[in-house]
Amino acid sequence: MSKINPFVLIEQIYNEHYVYLRNFLIGLTKSDVIADDIIQELFTKILISPIRVTEVNYMRSWLITGVKHTLLDYYKKKKPELLQDENIIETLLVDNYTPEISTTINNELETILGKLSTTDKAIIIAKEFYGYDYQEISELLNVPVNTIKSRVFRVRKRMIKER
Structure with missing residues (x-):
């Protein structure tokens, strides 16, 4: 995995896991728009430091954890x-x-x-x-x-x- 360009790897990960992540988030939020926003925010974070993706062993679990944390951040911004x-x-x-x-x-x-x-x-x-x-x-x-x-x-x- 480490010999692959991280940006190409991120694109492959996105294409492979997008539908799963979106369905997971729609189940949590009941909103297509919020689900898409959370996925976009997650992959923006990933693109900021792309080399970390090459070190991940269990991609789906890592993405789910990232999605949950991004969703919590989203809700924290909505506060009151x-x-x-x-x-x-x-x-x-x-x-x-x-x-x-x-x-x-x-x-x-x-x-x-x-x-x-x-x-x-x-x-x-x-x-x-x-x-x-x-x-x-x-x-x-x-x-x-x-x-x-x-x-x-x-x-x-x-x-x-x-x-």
Whole structure:
């Protein structure tokens, strides 16, 4: 692999994995436009340092990881819009589980998150699902960082007990 021009290799990878990545992202986002944007952003990042592609052993896994991180970055840029959605629990359930397991998880999440205050729910969803750090959540909600940390700790502890 290392003797091939990295840009030719990137084009081959793009052609080979585009459909898979797009379907994967459409499953997560339910949007063709967002899926295409995320793939474009990922390959832009890859083109910035193309030599790294030659060092990858498991290309599909590497691309999926890259797509997930790029998607998280995309959601972080949208910040406050995400936390205003009261039906955000539905977006948490995008996974590769069977319908039965998804329904069970959905019911558990609704029960546990339904018992939380709006602020605690926003904090835990921002931290656990969207990957915000404590400082970002603090800035979004105008709550001190230490308060955010203690609330996340308490909510996690409570969720474990109730599970």
